[in-house]
Amino acid sequence: MADLFEAEIRNCLSGGLGRALGREVDARAVHLPARAAEASLRILQGASENDALKADYGLLYGAPLVGSVRVVRGWLLYEFSGSFLSALVQKINAELPLPQDDRGDHAVNSMLALARQRGEDCPNVFAMRRALLLALSAHTGPAAYQKAARAAESLFHETPPRDRPALLAQSGALGGALARLLGGAR
Numbered sequence: 001m002a003d004l005f006e007a008e009i010r011n012c013l014s015g016g017l018g019r020a021l022g023r024e025v026d027a028r029a030v031h032l033p034a035r036a037a038e039a040s041l042r043i044l045q046g047a048s049e050n051d052a053l054k055a056d057y058g059l060l061y062g063a064p065l066v067g068s069v070r071v072v073r074g075w076l077l078y079e080f081s082g083s084f085l086s087a088l089v090q091k092i093n094a095e096l097p098l099p100q101d102d103r104g105d106h107a108v109n110s111m112l113a114l115a116r117q118r119g120e121d122c123p124n125v126f127a128m129r130r131a132l133l134l135a136l137s138a139h140t141g142p143a144a145y146q147k148a149a150r151a152a153e154s155l156f157h158e159t160p161p162r163d164r165p166a167l168l169a170q171s172g173a174l175g176g177a178l179a180r181l182l183g184g185a186r
Contacts, residue, residue: 002092002096002135002136002137002138002181002185005088005092005136006032006136006137007027008060009030009032009060009065010027010030010032011027012060012065013027013039013057013065013066013078014026014029014030014041015027015057016055016056016057016058016065016066017052020051020052020054020055020056021044021052021055023044023047025041029041029042032133032136032137033134033137034078036072036077037077037079038078038129038130038133039077039078039080039133040075040077041075041076042074042075042076043071043075043076052076053076055069060087060088061088061090061091063081063083063084063086064081064083064084065080065081065084066080067079067080067081067082082121085122085129085132086120086122088132088177089121089122089132089173089174089176089177090120090121090173092176092177092180092181093173093176093180096177096180096181096184097180098115098176098183099180099183099184103183105182105186106153107148107149107152107153107178107182108179110152111175111176111178111182112175112179113175114155114168114172114174114175114178115172115173115175115179116172116175117168117169117170117171117172118169118172119170119171119173119174120172120173121170121173122173122174122177123171123174125155125158125159125167126158127154127155127157127159128155128171130151131148131154131155131178132177132178134147134148134151135148135151135152135181135182135185136181138181138182138185139181139184139185145182145186148182155174156168
């Protein structure tokens with residue numbers, strides 16, 4: 001089921017760019033997450049960067065998908081809107097079952113504990129946004145799972161200790177979504 005969320009994001013990005021350029025863009029060309037952004041897509045050969053930057057990606061799960069896009073060396077680098085990531089967390093929590101147990105997996109155990117906290121959105125913290133996107137592709141193989149698990153286990157590492165309690169209190173929905181994605185990927 002996690003692959004459905006990933007596919008919908010890829011299709012929205014490739015479809016929006018394709019409409020702007022007047023050509024079909026293969027959804028498999030979308031890198032999610034990308035090295036230097038939340039997603040990336042190579043601009044088609046001969047296409048105008050200005051046309052690519054004007055693309056309308058529309059709404060996904062009732063929220064604007066793209067928050068910002070920039071061009072770097074022929075690549076479109078996307079940052080998703082905060083409202084989209086929150087809508088994605090809510091959609092995952094509504095559609096995927098919460099694992100009944102962690103099966104000895106530390107990352108799933110940690111996310112099940114985090115899911116007991118309050119919060120309905122994806123906090124606008126780089127590590128949390130990145131962990132969510134990595135967890136979307138955790139089902140693709142053991143290496144992807146390990147990368148997603150490490151990201152989930154280190155959600156709060158970059159947050160100063162004095163700020164962690166407040167952030168923890170608003171991260172319950174994200175913990176639930178990560179537990180669902182990681183639990184379903186094993």
